[in-house]
Amino acid sequence: MAVRAGVVVTGSEVLAGRVSDRNGPWVARQLLQMGVDVAHLTVCGDRPADLTAQIQFLADQDVDLIITTGGLGPTADDLTVETVAALYGRELHLDVELERRITAIVERWRSRLGSVADSEPLSAGVRKQAMVPAGAQSISPTGTAPGVAMADDSGTLPAVLILPGPPSELQAMWPDAIESACVAAVLERRESVVEATIRAYGLSEADLAATLRTAEKSITGFGELAITTCLSRGELEMVTRYEESAAAAYSEVLTLIDKHHGAQLFSTDGSTIDDIVATRAGGRRIATAESCTGGMIAARLTDRAGSSAYVVGGVVSYANEVKIGSLDVPAALIDELGAVSEPVAARMAEGALNRVGADVAVSTSGVAGPGGGTESKPVGTVCFGIAVAGRPTVTRTLRLPGDRASVRALSVTVAMHMLADALGGA
């Protein structure tokens, strides 16, 4: 039997959509990579009744492990430990040693920030964070909030692991947390599952769906494959989870997809376009010349640890003067054709190549909107250029759908694929 988990993310700021949830996805990835099936993820605000309801819901769904994130801070809206303890029928007691350690951490932070708050209510906050449910195991804090792991001795409720909300704290505490006795006991019951990912660019979800329908009819064991597809930022991703015994069926599906959509498939081993650009770059050096993407391509390239080996840098030429002054685009060319034109994109890429001293340069110039669109160049029109030393510069123009954020995000995807192509063709 698969081990099933449920994840509860707490925090009104997440529920209200003011802050995007970075913990749920991270915890889910860890669990799936360990072979745990994530059945439900729920988000609740700071009302104890809602949190109790969600945990009870997950227990009713027969999950083996519940992981909560958030609600361990010093403020009055942080109620996770006491709410879960109440549901599990545990008293809270003060862990004096923990209180001492948290006090030391808080004092260090306060002195750094030059805090002037009253110390009495501050101690009340620390005391609150040092309360541990009876019989539970405390997970050492990396910030100020300790975690809690506990099992229900009666066996009617799942094991629960309570972790703090700040992603860096949670992630730093994770190794200790999964080694806590009651979590480790659940994890021992796992079975092995394979997860395989393929990615395509320029393929519609409808076409992939059609091919999967064909596969369903013709391939034995297709039903053993848990396939999910997702279109994100112009790339179509298909993830399949299966037990080892269904490997032959997956291989046949892959062959069929490759037959129908081979030209659009760019990854069958889980690698991303970022991985491919990094690998293909080899010793070559990449530069950027960005207008409508305003630095997003450079930011994406440098997201990656070690990118200094192949990213030189670039120019964000948002204003035309910068296209002219820093990338040597002739002013007359902009006057004649407009900044959003393939010849300007070409000169931008060539300017970056020469000025920054790179082997490959990519450029963007487009109308991200909401303003600035014209009849001939509506919002979403983006021109791209790729300059490679010693080769003719390549340009293309696309009309990308959606709002400003969408046009910019899709432009980055296009640029990454053009870069990968340029690096691959050498």
Added chain:
Amino acid sequence: MAVRAGVVVTGSEVLAGRVSDRNGPWVARQLLQMGVDVAHLTVCGDRPADLTAQIQFLADQDVDLIITTGGLGPTADDLTVETVAALYGRELHLDVELERRITAIVERWRSRLGSVADSEPLSAGVRKQAMVPAGAQSISPTGTAPGVAMADDSGTLPAVLILPGPPSELQAMWPDAIESACVAAVLERRESVVEATIRAYGLSEADLAATLRTAEKSITGFGELAITTCLSRGELEMVTRYEESAAAAYSEVLTLIDKHHGAQLFSTDGSTIDDIVATRAGGRRIATAESCTGGMIAARLTDRAGSSAYVVGGVVSYANEVKIGSLDVPAALIDELGAVSEPVAARMAEGALNRVGADVAVSTSGVAGPGGGTESKPVGTVCFGIAVAGRPTVTRTLRLPGDRASVRALSVTVAMHMLADALGGA
């Protein structure tokens, strides 16, 4: 009584943490802004039993409205409509007119992508998307997936609104969706709630918590305020929701916070640091010179519609040659002090100011990690510079916590605040 809603996000890719959920937060924002209380948000994969369980859970929590996103595509893992229809006891019937419209949309996309898929399984996908539950109202598709709105005539289940997963489709369909008869009937029962946001920079959550504990003891009506605090990327945000009758209590809390933390408070009207930079820029022009942030500051500044009025552009000087060649940093200075030093950050900012032709320029040079740290400049060490025409250049050095992504994100926050200060002090 407040109108309560629950949001269900479907999609194994979201549950698995491979794709971040953009719909839940967006829908929650819309609902809260309309005065609807969002009680729960749940994420489920593509298993009908899990979706049924989540919707039943929300119904058990007495929400008045359930909104689902995703699972309306043509693939076999898209099961929302049939799963919800089964729970609500409705038969599905084919809407022939809808089928015709979806076919036209799919054909247009296929011809653009040069699709070669078999047309029979493609039609099956379209037919699946054109199935509507008996008695439900169909919401016109903007992509290929129509939405569905329906009420439970027996009154035992909440009204449900079923929307597609692609964020641009969902957002485009939203105005029609909330005007559908059964959703509008729920929204009529709303009451008015005020939501107020303040933001601080350089203030610890522990200190704010201490002040709120003081407020709790001393301010009448404090209990009427639903306060949530959240630390995100180095900024502390406090959001308070209250009915009009509690306005005086909120005002007193604000006065107390201002007394204790006035120097750290930078916004009491909901404006973000991005808003403040944009407003303060006035006619002045901003440039960037980025090393460790690799384009993220420029990308952040240009995220904003209309930013071309004050963002000129900048240089991503990831490699030292670019710092020297495009920003006029003396090579000897880098040799002597290293690229991560305040004098280099100062010269980078001045170089951007002069080269790009701006009034204010901000620079970053740091060790984002995971590699590159030394004893004197460990990972997280970041130097910042602000150059303003006609003024001495300002620099500072910080040691930022966390991993590469955290150091880069926090650096952007610091740079935005330094920009705001520089623009405000003129």
